[in-house]
Amino acid sequence: DVKVTQSSRYLVKRTGEKVFLECVQDMDHENMFWYRQDPGLGLRLIYFSYDVKMKEKGDIPEGYSVSREKKERFSLILESASTNQTSMYLCASTSGTDTQYFGPGTRLTVL
Amino acid sequence: GQNIDQPTEMTATEGAIVQINCTYQTSGFNGLFWYQQHAGEAPTFLSYNVLDGLEEKGRFSSFLSRSKGYSYLLLKELQMKDSASYLCAVHNQGGKLIFGQGTELSVKP
Numbered sequence: 001d002v003k004v005t006q007s008s009r010y011l012v013k014r015t016g017e018k019v020f021l022e023c024v025q026d027m028d029h030e031n032m033f034w035y036r037q038d039p040g041l042g043l044r045l046i047y048f049s050y051d052v053k054m055k056e057k058g059d060i061p062e063g064y065s066v067s068r069e070k071k072e073r074f075s076l077i078l079e080s081a082s083t084n085q086t087s088m089y090l091c092a093s094t095s096g097t098d099t100q101y102f103g104p105g106t107r108l109t110v111l
Numbered sequence: 112g113q114n115i116d117q118p119t120e121m122t123a124t125e126g127a128i129v130q131i132n133c134t135y136q137t138s139g140f141n142g143l144f145w146y147q148q149h150a151g152e153a154p155t156f157l158s159y160n161v162l163d164g165l166e167e168k169g170r171f172s173s174f175l176s177r178s179k180g181y182s183y184l185l186l187k188e189l190q191m192k193d194s195a196s197y198l199c200a201v202h203n204q205g206g207k208l209i210f211g212q213g214t215e216l217s218v219k220p
Contacts, residue, residue, distance in 0.1 A: 004153075031206045033207075033208075035210075040119075040212060041212060042198065042210045042211055042212035042213050043154075043198070043200075043208075043210040044210075045207065045208075045209075048207065050206075058207075090153060090154070094206055096206040099144060099156040099159060100144075100156075100206075100208060101156075102153035102154050102155070103153060104152065104153050105151075105152075105153055
């Protein structure tokens with residue numbers, strides 16, 4: 001059974017803090033993605049990665065960075081959290097020819 | 112630019128049929144996905160259309176017309192558990208997905 005896990009379901013941080021969101025998949029997928037989901041805006045792509053050590057900017061990369069040191073793990077980093085980064089963050093992975101499989105999401109609140 | 116449109120909300124009655132439309136204008140197209148997302152949960156895969164026509168899978172069917180930039184998701188014999196958000200997503204180059212804003216479907220008894 002396919003599995004994508006995220007490190008936290010709920011997270012509360014303060015403005016200016018550095019935040020790490022971790023995503024792990026056990027399907028040996030090359031491609032991994034980070035989205036944020038906001039009411040009325042749908043899912044928007046932040047960053048994606050086609051392979052270890054590779055990363056590409058998505059549609060809204062500002063204020064975020066990523067790390068892919070191992071194939072199964074893709075981390076999203078908020079260098080200095082701001083209130084407008086309060087959102088639901090979803091990680092997904094795919095082999096490229098198949099559907100994207102999503103993790104359960106992390107609801108981040110920045111105070 | 113990239114644009115995917117679907118209705119924001121729909122309401123239907125248990126046992127009925129509902130059609131959720133999606134129109135798209137994108138720079139690349141490899142196929143179109145439909146996902147279901149219950150409140151507070153991750154999106155789950157429903158269907159993937161690459162060629163024109165209707166794909167049926169149990170109570171759910173999905174249709175694609177590439178020339179018209181149009182797709183719909185058809186849900187038959189609606190059940191209360193079908194109340195969810197339905198996401199249309201265009202499969203762009205390189206495995207990337209471009210999502211619509213989602214359609215919130217409420218099924219009433």
